[in-house]
Amino acid sequence: MSEIDIHDRIAAVHREIGDLPFQERDGRSVLLRRSFDAPVMEVWAACTDPDRIARWLAPVTGDLHPGNRYEAGDLASGEVLRCESPNLVKVxxxxxxxxxxxxxxxxxxxxxxxxxxxxxxxxxxxTVDALVREQGPVGPVGVGAGWDTALLALDHHLSGTPFDRTAWTGSPESRTYARLSHRAWGDAAGAYWDLDADAVDAVVAFADQHFLPGDEVGE
Structure with a gap:
């Protein structure tokens, strides 16, 4: 993947930190919005068929119908709350x-x-606000950057382009992509929490030190 292509893929995503109700309480959310060059039913299948999900995110086990539980490899587990083909899935x-x-x-x-x-x-x-008070918005930046990589893999999957996440992790391209993602999410955090430029730079520097792919510990 060329440097120009990496910049284009970062630019293809709108990133936003905002408010969304969470289990009848106030919530803080990271939002990623983009377009995929595939029909909606194809994207729906890629996001709800366990065999397809395994190709770009993680192996999934369990029942993906509302009210049932699933596991997504080592990433997380959870309950399916809503599944309304082909427009909405919530877990x-x-x-x-x-x-x-x-x-x-x-x-x-x-x-x-x-x-x-x-x-x-x-x-x-x-929970988010307490962590932000202690260490700044590094958590939302890290979460958003993780989903950036997942959507990069989904984009490759939908286009039929091979994407080896193991080989990608730690490559020079992945580290460039992560740094650009951290900057984009740092800017989103700055807009939401009204941070000055120095505070945003500090958050991005922390993310670059601790969250770059291939680093078991910060550099």
Missing amino acids: TWEYGPDSVTEIEVRLTDAPGRTTAFELEHTSAAA
């Missing part, structure tokens, strides 16, 4: 019993056999 995304979040994927049929795609990952506002 809890649980890192552990004391760390429950929610993910909602929204698909809309768009002109030219394309699909408007939104992924919104929401956590309890009280």
Whole structure:
């Protein structure tokens, strides 16, 4: 992947940090919005068929019907809350019993056999706000950057282009992509929390030190 292509793929995504209700409480969310050059039913299948999900995100086990539970490899487990073909899927995304979040994927049929795609990952506002007070918005930046990489893999999957996530991780291209993602999410965090330029730079520098692919610990 060329440097120009990496910049184009970063620019293809709208990133936003905002507010969304979470389990009848206030929530904070990271939102990714982009278009995929594939029909809505194709994108729906890629996001709900376990065999397809395994090709771009993680192996999925369990029953993906509402009210049932699933596991997504080592990433998370959760409960399927809503599944409304071909427009909406909502699940809890649980890192552990004391760390429950929610993910909602929204698909809309768009002109030219394309699909408007939104992924919104929401956590309890009280939890996010407490972490931001302690260390700045590094958590939302890290979460958003993780989904950037996932959607890059989904884009390759939908276009039929090979994408080896193991080989990608730690490559020079992946590190360039991650740095650009951190900057984009740092800007989104700055807009939401009204941070000055120095504060945004500090958040991005922390993400670059601790979250670059291939680093077991910060550089």
